Amino acid sequence: MAARLNLREVTLHFGGVKVLEDVSFDVEPGVILGLVGPNGAGKTSLFNCISGHYRPTAGSITIDGTEVVGLAPSRLARLGLARTFQHPALHLDATVLDNVVLGGHTRLPGGPVSWSLRLPHTVRAEREIRAEALALLDRVRLRHAAELPADELSHGLHKGIELCRALLSKPALLLLDEPAAGLSHAEVEQLIATVRRIREEEDVTVVVVEHHMGLISALTDRVVVLDHGRKLMEGTAAQAQSDPRVIEAYLGKDAADDVA
């Protein structure tokens, strides 16, 4: 079931640095929301608050009505949250397949004791998860690389592996942090097609941080624009791109005046 995400007055200070100030917005189940804004606007910091890697100084973040501020990332994973990182966090000496399979651990029945005893239902579940991991690799055209060490693949392909790992957990809420960064034009086109298919085939809510406006326009239902840690506006990608406040934030006041 796709998750509902609600943020209320999320604030994050590091000492005297105000990284986020009173950020509020809602993401309805099944929506793809883009989180955009100039460099340093606070997008990744907000992601880190939602995924439990940062604890906001104030405010509330709920997933399907459950307050998640203060919960560890592992607990959030069990609540159905999965994320990718700006710089993929992979085990480079492990195979591509083993990296993806890691995403399935939240779905294994039992706990560490039954896993180490290799009970039949654990072995069966592991086999199913490996088969699903291979199917996901097939979806991003990486099936042929399943048994290669991850460090033999390019940066762009690492992003594909990370996406498969996140999807294997069958997330209700998927956070994608700059999935197009460092990708070639062809790889971005493939990423857009992959995320569209995810939306058609999986029941998932997606929040994506991205500078690539082509991807944001192609994929998102709505965007939230951040600037200097505050929400500047919320609307469709087209509305954001023609909003003088957004143009000013990216390009300066003169450019915004030319548009107005």
Ligand SMILES: Nc1ncnc2c1ncn2[C@@H]1O[C@H](COP(=O)(O)OP(=O)(O)OP(=O)(O)O)[C@@H](O)[C@H]1O
């Ligand atoms: N751990 C931290 N300690 C201190 N300041 C931080 C920390 N993390 C982020 N910041 C500051 O918070 C601000 C927002 O950074 P953040 O990376 O969230 O922005 P962003 O919108 O994701 O930028 P970009 O598009 O360049 O990735 C920056 O000024 C950054 O220096």
